[in-house]
Amino acid sequence: MAFDAPEDLDEFRTSVRDWLEENCPPSMRTPMKDDEIVWGGKREKFKNPESKLWLERMGDQGWTAPEWPAEYGGGGLNKAQARVLQQEMRRIRARPPLFSFGLWMFGPALLEFGNEEQKKRFIPDIVKGKTRWCQGYSEPGAGSDLAGLQTKCEDKGDHWLINGQKVWTSYADQADWIFCLVRTDKTVKHEGISFLVFDMETEGVEARPIKLISGSSPFCETFFTDVKVPKDQLVGQLNAGWTIAKRLLQFERSSISAGGFGGTGGSGILPPQEYAKQHVGVDETGRVADGDLRARITDHLMYAKAFGLTVQRSTEEAKAGQEVGHTASIMKYAAAKMNQDKCELLVEALGTDGLGWDGDGFAEDAKKATRGWLRSKGNSIEGGTSEINLNVVAKRVLGLREHQ
Amino acid sequence: MSFVLSEDQQMLRDTAMAFARDEMPVTHLRELRDGGANGVDAEMRGKLAELGFFGVLVPEEHDGVGLGMVAMGQIMEAQGRTIAATPLLQTAVIGASVLILGGSEAQKAEWLPKIASGEVTVAVAVDEGTHHAPLNIATEAERNGQGYTLNGAKRYVTDGHHADVFIIAARTFGEAGQAHGISLFLVPNDATGLSVQALNTVDSHGAAHLSLDDVAVSEDHVVGAVDAGWEVLEPALDRGRIALAAEAFGSAQAAFDMTLEYMQTRKQFGQLIGSFQSLQHRAAKMFTELELTRSCIAAALSGVDENRNDVAELASLAKARASDLIHLVSNETVQFHGGIGMTDAHDSGLYMKRARVQEALLGGASYHRDRYAKLNGF
Numbered sequence: 001m002a003f004d005a006p007e008d009l010d011e012f013r014t015s016v017r018d019w020l021e022e023n024c025p026p027s028m029r030t031p032m033k034d035d036e037i038v039w040g041g042k043r044e045k046f047k048n049p050e051s052k053l054w055l056e057r058m059g060d061q062g063w064t065a066p067e068w069p070a071e072y073g074g075g076g077l078n079k080a081q082a083r084v085l086q087q088e089m090r091r092i093r094a095r096p097p098l099f100s101f102g103l104w105m106f107g108p109a110l111l112e113f114g115n116e117e118q119k120k121r122f123i124p125d126i127v128k129g130k131t132r133w134c135q136g137y138s139e140p141g142a143g144s145d146l147a148g149l150q151t152k153c154e155d156k157g158d159h160w161l162i163n164g165q166k167v168w169t170s171y172a173d174q175a176d177w178i179f180c181l182v183r184t185d186k187t188v189k190h191e192g193i194s195f196l197v198f199d200m201e202t203e204g205v206e207a208r209p210i211k212l213i214s215g216s217s218p219f220c221e222t223f224f225t226d227v228k229v230p231k232d233q234l235v236g237q238l239n240a241g242w243t244i245a246k247r248l249l250q251f252e253r254s255s256i257s258a259g260g261f262g263g264t265g266g267s268g269i270l271p272p273q274e275y276a277k278q279h280v281g282v283d284e285t286g287r288v289a290d291g292d293l294r295a296r297i298t299d300h301l302m303y304a305k306a307f308g309l310t311v312q313r314s315t316e317e318a319k320a321g322q323e324v325g326h327t328a329s330i331m332k333y334a335a336a337k338m339n340q341d342k343c344e345l346l347v348e349a350l351g352t353d354g355l356g357w358d359g360d361g362f363a364e365d366a367k368k369a370t371r372g373w374l375r376s377k378g379n380s381i382e383g384g385t386s387e388i389n390l391n392v393v394a395k396r397v398l399g400l401r402e403h404q
Numbered sequence: 405m406s407f408v409l410s411e412d413q414q415m416l417r418d419t420a421m422a423f424a425r426d427e428m429p430v431t432h433l434r435e436l437r438d439g440g441a442n443g444v445d446a447e448m449r450g451k452l453a454e455l456g457f458f459g460v461l462v463p464e465e466h467d468g469v470g471l472g473m474v475a476m477g478q479i480m481e482a483q484g485r486t487i488a489a490t491p492l493l494q495t496a497v498i499g500a501s502v503l504i505l506g507g508s509e510a511q512k513a514e515w516l517p518k519i520a521s522g523e524v525t526v527a528v529a530v531d532e533g534t535h536h537a538p539l540n541i542a543t544e545a546e547r548n549g550q551g552y553t554l555n556g557a558k559r560y561v562t563d564g565h566h567a568d569v570f571i572i573a574a575r576t577f578g579e580a581g582q583a584h585g586i587s588l589f590l591v592p593n594d595a596t597g598l599s600v601q602a603l604n605t606v607d608s609h610g611a612a613h614l615s616l617d618d619v620a621v622s623e624d625h626v627v628g629a630v631d632a633g634w635e636v637l638e639p640a641l642d643r644g645r646i647a648l649a650a651e652a653f654g655s656a657q658a659a660f661d662m663t664l665e666y667m668q669t670r671k672q673f674g675q676l677i678g679s680f681q682s683l684q685h686r687a688a689k690m691f692t693e694l695e696l697t698r699s700c701i702a703a704a705l706s707g708v709d710e711n712r713n714d715v716a717e718l719a720s721l722a723k724a725r726a727s728d729l730i731h732l733v734s735n736e737t738v739q740f741h742g743g744i745g746m747t748d749a750h751d752s753g754l755y756m757k758r759a760r761v762q763e764a765l766l767g768g769a770s771y772h773r774d775r776y777a778k779l780n781g782f
Contacts, residue, residue, distance in 0.1 A: 273782040274782075277782055287778070288777075288782050295770065298773040301777075301780065302700075302721055305721055306699060306725060309696075309699035310695060310696050310699040312405070313699045317408060319408075330695055334692055390685040390689065391685075393691060393692070394684035394687060395684075397691065398688065400679065401679045403680065403681070404674075
């Protein structure tokens with residue numbers, strides 16, 4: 001199954017196409033089902049057995065992380081080759097083999113800040129989806145003001161000792177390892193934070209799911225009581241974790257605005273104009289009969305189109321070597337607004353059919369839209385609130401100063 | 405779709421931006437206004453012609469440069485930055501497009517070189533009511549022995565007060581509201597029976613009402629097929645909408661830059677007003693809207709050059725979003741500047757006045773939302 005990437009792009013395309021033809025199982029070329037998303041790790045059950053095969057094959061190629069160095073198990077492709085792979089996967093509508101905070105957030109940061117031994121130890125299992133990671137950032141007293149975090153980390157000579165609490169830890173109850181911000185110096189703020197990684201099975205770690213307004217529990221409260229962490233699991237220098245933390249947040253915001261939002265509703269939900277046509281009706285010219293709702297749906301569709309074109313534009317500008325600037329913050333803000341507007345419009349267009357909770361009497365897609373709408377309220381909170389993102393744009397992009 | 409300019413396009417953009425900044429700054433519009441010129445500026449027209457700006461869409465075989473809409477968009481954005489009054493939208497974009505898309509070989513040979521050289525200005529006259537409704541054409545063109553006789557009226561025709569020749573949309577068949585039955589006629593400004601009423605408009609660019617009283621037009625002055633003028637008019641209007649969106653974007657960017665600068669110089673309570681979070685967030689939101697709209701305009705411009713089949717949709721997207729953008733930014737520009745923004749001496753007001761014209765011409769945000777929804781089947 002070894003794959004030697006030809007230098008010539010056309011040849012590369014042909015070989016990728018052949019490889020995908022042979023290796024992408026039939027059901028992996030159908031639209032993703034919500035319950036067949038693969039997050040990997042020890043607890044992964046692979047509801048669809050072909051998704052296991054698909055992950056193994058892609059993982060062996062390193063194509064879950066096409067541009068990561070081959071020496072750590074990545075695909076070792078250059079940008080142009082990675083684009084070809086993406087295009088060819090899209091051509092056959094191949095599902096992404098793996099959803100992973102390791103791929104989207106921790107891996108890129110570790111490649112930049114980790115030491116050789118850490119990269120060798122952690123990166124290959126991220127690529128293959130063998131380790132599922134979670135993110136220990138927010139605390140009860142440190143949300144938007146993340147650098148105010150208090151989880152205590154003491155140097156005990158041959159190990160670190162951790163005590164404290166994290167919150168909004170996505171899927172902590174299903175993760176194998178955690179990357180975690182801890183306080184190693186109480187006398188300073190940003191310069192007293194360090195970046196640690198440890199096994200979630202370590203004694204003293206407890207994750208409790210939080211039930212959300214949507215009824216689901218994607219987040220946990222995570223407690224650390226006298227958790228002992230080996231010394232070599234500190235990433236970067238002691239008290240220099242804030243730089244890594246910020247860099248990782250950029251990866252997080254980019255991956256969110258690239259479409260990884262909770263609350264989009266998932267499969268089976270129609271676009272808002274379809275529900276409006278069904279539930280509100282159309283006039284003799286085919287317009288949705290409620291002119292006000294129709295205009296707001298159109299405004300949203302235009303916003304979504306503008307957003308898509310802007311993603312395309314910034315990709316092209318980056319390719320052409322132009323300065324893209326801090327688009328991540330703008331796009332995170334815009335993506336949150338876009339998704340929330342869409343969810344509101346879905347529920348509004350569904351009318352009372354959008355007000356069901358569970359059981360009979362409400363269609364599955366309508367119930368999904370309702371839950372999705374509730375979930376979407378988190379879009380402007382998670383990964384940096386919209387207000388924080390606007391602060392970032394004002395200060396870093398527009399150059400406006402802080403209040404003195 | 406291309407979002408990155410070619411070398412030629414970038415060069416043209418740099419030239420246009422420098423020209424707008426140096427040769428037609430906002431102070432120039434003030435001078436025109438205060439001198440009662442009503443947006444008419446023969447000297448500027450000559451300079452624009454020298455730069456070749458009138459011939460950007462005109463193919464080389466007709467003495468133009470044939471650079472296309474992306475290139476034209478850069479010039480429109482530049483003139484938008486300084487809210488300059490030029491005949492480019494009507495002459496170099498809409499008028500040229502009508503002739504390129506629908507003109508006979510003889511018409512192209514006669515008119516396109518004159519457009520490209522800046523020798524004639526054109527005004528395409530469509531709307532008859534106060535709101536853009538290009539299908540609602542009631543002006544009649546009655547068949548007679550030698551050609552047609554036109555009767556009717558056109559309202560608020562941009563550049564109508566100084567156009568050398570008009571392209572009049574009139575009805576040869578059917579009734580207002582129908583696409584079939586619209587035909588296009590070339591009418592010189594001195595035609596018997598045509599009267600031009602110059603208008604003093606809020607943006608100091610001027611415009612004109614036209615009335616047509618038994619205006620005789622010969623057969624060879626019909627552009628495109630009789631009854632099927634809509635097939636030429638609609639795509640030509642879309643090019644105009646996209647160009648106008650680019651212009652409005654330029655104005656919004658300039659007004660935003662001016663506001664940002666003020667935020668970084670004006671102090672109150674011993675603080676720069678730019679350090680107040682309520683203003684910072686509004687500025688950041690405006691910036692987001694600017695970036696999103698920039699992409700729509702770039703996509704629409706290149707969509708025309710690539711002959712895509714969704715140009716109508718892209719045009720409505722660009723015009724609706726640019727209209728909303730300039731509305732927001734021009735209002736915020738006045739508000740952020742406080743009292744000085746209410747004075748005639750400051751430029752804020754000039755941008756806001758021009759903004760409303762940019763919004764209304766060729767269809768405002770609500771017109772284009774309606775069209776976009778129709779194109780998307782609801």
